[in-house]
Amino acid sequence: MIKNTGLTIGLISLLSPELSDTWGEEVQERARDRLAQARAVLESFGAQVVDPGELTTTHHQAARHGRLLREQGAQVLVIYVGMWSYGSSAVAAATECGVPTIIWTDTDVQYVGIVGASVCRGSLDEAGVTNSFVYGEMDDPVVRAELEVHCLGAAAGTRLRGQTYGLMGSRSLGMYTAAVDSNYWRRHFGVEVASWDQLAVVEKAKALPDSAVEHHLDWTRKTFGCIAVNEDVMRAAIKLYVASREIIASRGFDFVSVRCLPEMPGSYTTFCYAIALLNDTNDAEGEKEAICCACESDSNGALTMQILKHLTGAPVLFGDVRHVNLEHGQVWISNCGSQATQFATSRKDVHWVEHGFQEYEWKMGGACPQHISKPGRVTIARLTRIAGEYVMLIAGGECLHEPREKLEETHWGFSPHSFVKLDDDARAFAQELRSNHLHMVYGDYVPHLLESCRVLGIRPITVS
DSSP: OOOOOSOEEEEEEEOOSOHHHHSOHHHHHHHHHHHHHHHHHHHTTTOEEEOOSSOBOSHHHHHHHHHHHHHTTOSEEEEEEOSOOOHHHHHHHHHHHTSOEEEEEOOOTTTTHHHHHHHHHHHHHHTTOOEEEEESOTTOHHHHHHHHHHHHHHHHHHTTTTOEEEEESSOOTTOGGGOOOHHHHHHHTOOEEEEEOHHHHHHHHHHSOGGGTHHHHHHHHHHSSEEOSOHHHHHHHHHHHHHHHHHHHHHTOSEEEOOOTTTHHHHSOOSHHHHHHHHSSEETTEEOOOOOEESTTOHHHHHHHHHHHHHHSSOOEEEEEEEEETTTTEEEEOOSSOOOGGGBSOGGGOEEEEOOOOSSOOSSOOEEEEOBBOOEEEEEEEEEEETTEEEEEEEEEEEOOOOGGGGGGTSOTTSOBEEEEESSOHHHHHHTOOOSEEEEEESOOHHHHHHHHHHHTOEEEOOO
């Protein structure tokens, strides 16, 4: 099961309005017990569960409960239907709550919850409410897995509402795939696009005295395998990170991108250290929330990363498609200079080395976190558009253990790499690529992303 990722689930136990006149105390008590049991199941996902504290019956009560759960921050609504219930009440609750809804009932033939659940599900469809249906017992692992996918996948989309994305600069290096319409984002995803200025970060970094980052430098020395760049470069890189963190916090950004190329190499140093540490979940100050940060002003990359973060609560990879190995069914992913350091097997495996791009005239050089991602199950995703329609490429695979010497085969030996054996056909995967950037998390989240796409109106693209 998932760990706590900030997921909040609203829960209602629904019965028809004739509660006091028709249903005996035994049925009412069963419904209350089911509410408590359903709450325990949903909490086992690591979620915060909010409910109205009583059964939901009448239309007006359902509407009031829906509003209450919305005010309590529900990102997805579960309506447990234990017996005959009115579809109108389900619609009232779901409409007022304003989030994707899951109708759930059990298989007990005595109470025929399937009857009420079917009419509630159909009523939600009639009303145009995004919904799904789960049928089965609370102790059934298949049912629990279905619920987790629906809850977490739907919430990964709805949690975008009200968030602010910090976009640095304009389109970088001619990437149509990185630029977005901020009004469309507000209307479709509920995300506000705000700007932050590269020059402001650089000036703030330059103004920091060495003493302000000395503990970060000491921590970096102790934490990572080695630092193979001069101390002036490392201090400058750390100052960019500290300045970025402070501005992100003061502006209230939930996720961001930086521009970096092509200006930064010749004017200061690159954002590689800053991007890597922003995407990590701890630094010299201790535990922190990972801040999804994409490079090269890649807004669609940042949005993909934020959805993946909502699913996992863990660091998300930003990287380039370095190579698709058709013979071995692999994709090699390597960003030019940054990647969350927690993708390495150990931070001692991370070497801070000189940035290897030769096409720029460098002012002082840059520091890259050279390492290879640890082995394990992974999910790859990327949002792009086809004639304005959002699509998401989704693939599962296995990140492979490779020695550092493997980097000699990639030309970009100075940068972090991930070597992934794809579940599906590598040629078909390559034919669906529409961006130079890909994003990755550990774990199997393909079904969750399919649910996220469904509730966000995104067309998923999978290959076989």
